[in-house]
Amino acid sequence: MAINLNTTAKNTWCPGCGNFTILEALKRALGNLIEKGTRREDIVIFVGIGCHAKIVDFVGVNTFYGLHGRAVPAAIGAKLANPNLKVIICAGDGDSFDEGIAHLIYAAKRNVDITVLLHDNRVFALTTGQFTATTPKDFKGKSSPCGSPENPFNPMEVMINTGATFVARGYCAKLDHLTDLMVKAIQHKGFSFVEILQPCIAWLNTFPFYNERVYEIPAADLTDKEKALTKIKEWDYIKDAKISIGQFYQKDSPTFEEENARACDGEIETIADILEAKV
Amino acid sequence: MNEEYSILVGGAAGEGSRMAGLTIAKLLNQYGWRVSIYEDYQSLIKGGHSFSKIRATKKVNSAPKRSIDFLVALNKETLEKHKKDLDKDGIAIFDADNSEFEYGFGLSGKQVMEQFQIIPIMKNSAFIGAFAKTIGIEWEMVEKVFRKEIRKEIDKNLAVAKFGYDQADTLTKIEKLKNTPMPLITGNETTAMGAIKAGLQFYSAYPMTPATSILHFLADHKTDFKVDVFQAENEISVINSALGAASAGKRSMVGTSGGGMALMAEAVSFAAQGEIPVVLVNSQRPGPATGLPTYSGQSDLKFSLNIGHGDFVKILVAPGDADESFYLAGLAMNLAWKYQIPVLFLTDKNVSESTFSFDTGMISKINPIKESLWDGKGTYKRYLDTKSGISPMAFYGQKDALVRVTSYEHFEDGLTLEEEEDLIIKMNKKKERKFAAIQNEIEKLNPVKVYGNKNSKKAIIAWGYNKGLAKEVAENLNIKFIQPVIMQPFPVKAMQKALKGVNKLVLVESSAAGQLSDLLAQNGIKLNDKILSCTGRSFYLEDLQKEVEKKIK
Numbered sequence: 001m002a003i004n005l006n007t008t009a010k011n012t013w014c015p016g017c018g019n020f021t022i023l024e025a026l027k028r029a030l031g032n033l034i035e036k037g038t039r040r041e042d043i044v045i046f047v048g049i050g051c052h053a054k055i056v057d058f059v060g061v062n063t064f065y066g067l068h069g070r071a072v073p074a075a076i077g078a079k080l081a082n083p084n085l086k087v088i089i090c091a092g093d094g095d096s097f098d099e100g101i102a103h104l105i106y107a108a109k110r111n112v113d114i115t116v117l118l119h120d121n122r123v124f125a126l127t128t129g130q131f132t133a134t135t136p137k138d139f140k141g142k143s144s145p146c147g148s149p150e151n152p153f154n155p156m157e158v159m160i161n162t163g164a165t166f167v168a169r170g171y172c173a174k175l176d177h178l179t180d181l182m183v184k185a186i187q188h189k190g191f192s193f194v195e196i197l198q199p200c201i202a203w204l205n206t207f208p209f210y211n212e213r214v215y216e217i218p219a220a221d222l223t224d225k226e227k228a229l230t231k232i233k234e235w236d237y238i239k240d241a242k243i244s245i246g247q248f249y250q251k252d253s254p255t256f257e258e259e260n261a262r263a264c265d266g267e268i269e270t271i272a273d274i275l276e277a278k279v
Numbered sequence: 280m281n282e283e284y285s286i287l288v289g290g291a292a293g294e295g296s297r298m299a300g301l302t303i304a305k306l307l308n309q310y311g312w313r314v315s316i317y318e319d320y321q322s323l324i325k326g327g328h329s330f331s332k333i334r335a336t337k338k339v340n341s342a343p344k345r346s347i348d349f350l351v352a353l354n355k356e357t358l359e360k361h362k363k364d365l366d367k368d369g370i371a372i373f374d375a376d377n378s379e380f381e382y383g384f385g386l387s388g389k390q391v392m393e394q395f396q397i398i399p400i401m402k403n404s405a406f407i408g409a410f411a412k413t414i415g416i417e418w419e420m421v422e423k424v425f426r427k428e429i430r431k432e433i434d435k436n437l438a439v440a441k442f443g444y445d446q447a448d449t450l451t452k453i454e455k456l457k458n459t460p461m462p463l464i465t466g467n468e469t470t471a472m473g474a475i476k477a478g479l480q481f482y483s484a485y486p487m488t489p490a491t492s493i494l495h496f497l498a499d500h501k502t503d504f505k506v507d508v509f510q511a512e513n514e515i516s517v518i519n520s521a522l523g524a525a526s527a528g529k530r531s532m533v534g535t536s537g538g539g540m541a542l543m544a545e546a547v548s549f550a551a552q553g554e555i556p557v558v559l560v561n562s563q564r565p566g567p568a569t570g571l572p573t574y575s576g577q578s579d580l581k582f583s584l585n586i587g588h589g590d591f592v593k594i595l596v597a598p599g600d601a602d603e604s605f606y607l608a609g610l611a612m613n614l615a616w617k618y619q620i621p622v623l624f625l626t627d628k629n630v631s632e633s634t635f636s637f638d639t640g641m642i643s644k645i646n647p648i649k650e651s652l653w654d655g656k657g658t659y660k661r662y663l664d665t666k667s668g669i670s671p672m673a674f675y676g677q678k679d680a681l682v683r684v685t686s687y688e689h690f691e692d693g694l695t696l697e698e699e700e701d702l703i704i705k706m707n708k709k710k711e712r713k714f715a716a717i718q719n720e721i722e723k724l725n726p727v728k729v730y731g732n733k734n735s736k737k738a739i740i741a742w743g744y745n746k747g748l749a750k751e752v753a754e755n756l757n758i759k760f761i762q763p764v765i766m767q768p769f770p771v772k773a774m775q776k777a778l779k780g781v782n783k784l785v786l787v788e789s790s791a792a793g794q795l796s797d798l799l800a801q802n803g804i805k806l807n808d809k810i811l812s813c814t815g816r817s818f819y820l821e822d823l824q825k826e827v828e829k830k831i832k
Contacts, residue, residue: 009694065687066549070519070546072516073517074519077509077520077522081528106516261507
């Protein structure tokens, strides 16, 4: 790789954590974009709190290490403030589908031109193994010793149904495939969402499960939302099924930054004009 | 000749009493009178009872009176509710279709509507016309004000006003003063303008009374002042978006009331740790919880002083009228950026939504103060440990700068710091130096104002909207009035100076507990008494004066 995006931070993930390959894919994807002409200074990674969020300390670009669940609104603020920025959010399942799901849904609804990479390890890992919004039902953890009581979300289904204009799923064990999805997602103009299947070797080791079931879908027509939904629902995160990875959906749509910047009619007024009208 | 006038204009919500009140205030403004308007309305859209209380004096005032010289009643309820407050020489202008009253003039709303074929709200023009004639305002002035105020169907409105004008008799003759008319404007509007003057570029909010009109004003003028306005999905999104925008270099502000501010609490603490400048407007209404959503209060003081977990210093300013709203909003923005901290702008519904005569001299007092910026040399470190504690800023997108903003304890470059205890101490010391500088600076910013008889041993202490009332009471009783406008860090020296020689101190506050008393006690200042109100309504000048006389003698 031509550009060194490493940092001096000490890595504190568990050895064998799925985050390592996500980090590698992200660095490759960003390196690729920088080589193609994206200014390194224009890239900002936003995170909340969780194992996934530590990634910002290991990537040499601008970062915003925010509050649990609140990376998305901070990212929207920055994107509105400077639309030239390439805004990427590394989100956790607990972080963005539990704590901050309202923000995530609104970002998709608005079609803000940002990219959400969901590190979906399907468990609260940094707090030592409680169930999240995407944890399999009946999961036995410290807060659910008799089995978790809720069915999981299908993250891509939530996102496509709330307005995401780019929807994909990758697997952290498929590095090149994941890198390619990240590049495409970041290049997409509008709200892009990539769910990354990420086993948690400490609390929910799904490596064997995914390795047996994951398959890559071939490039297909990406504009048909119904077809995309059918494919997305092939595995419902509850029943056993084959698990497809790849890009499912993409649509061109005006972005929130463009829509929100719409100017009103009328002459430009100064403070003096406004005060004069108040006399 | 009256030295002052008090006018109440009331009706059901949706009947346009607020607009009618504003038009009447503008007529008096054109005659050189200094006007303030106090608004009372309920949390509903149609019906109920709402009113505007206008007070016109020869010098600027912001203190409503209980007694009324003119009662403009757009419906029967207004007349019934308020006639007891009419002065013995007072005059009512009312709807003759449903009301009767001995002193004044009844106008048939039905007749006006039928004759001019108008929607009900337009009959207000006839009431305004009748009022103008009653008080002896010339028709040309009515026409001038109408042409400026009313955009829709101006000719028809003027015809309706003339009808009311011609029917009424002139019962008194208002004096034409030599004063130049002033802009009549609300505290929320000048808050927005003060922030704009200090460089506001990003405003986010979720609608919440009584802060909403800041959002309305800025949405209306976003193109004029190049301000991004973001209506977010909730207050948590509001504050976090502002922190994101500030990290990209835009001067940001958020606005809400107590409940929304509670949702923002975690991010206030983040702004302190991440050293992200932001101004937070909290326009108070009485709590706890939803409380009285369209009324005013001062019961968020202790919450505002203590908002946010962890050890940090923020600044809290509290305006008492539109002039101070402008000035303090600008100051808040400048201080937030100078020190890279959250600044709380603690206002209240009565400052936010009352209309004041605004001193345009304020405008030149606020200009953006340039923040400390990175010189572009070497490797950028967002949290560089400097002598002042202030780290030069760079923003996302800036050439050669990698900017790491964080909610974690951190190294100078923004990477997460957990292990090295000596460095944790060092980074805390850096912030402490900044906090010490803030304490020094606020003492120089006129944080405590003194009015009335500055040598009196008797003093009232009040803040927020009660300023206007307390100031007038102190002047009338020849005692001192002390108003803290910067409450945090507590201006120890300025307060000591203001209290010099005072041996009787009475607090006036619109809360059940008298929250300022705790802050004063923490700083060794004891009150002799408190005058409190938890109704959400403003004190009235005469009532407050009587209370103060009783407690301070």
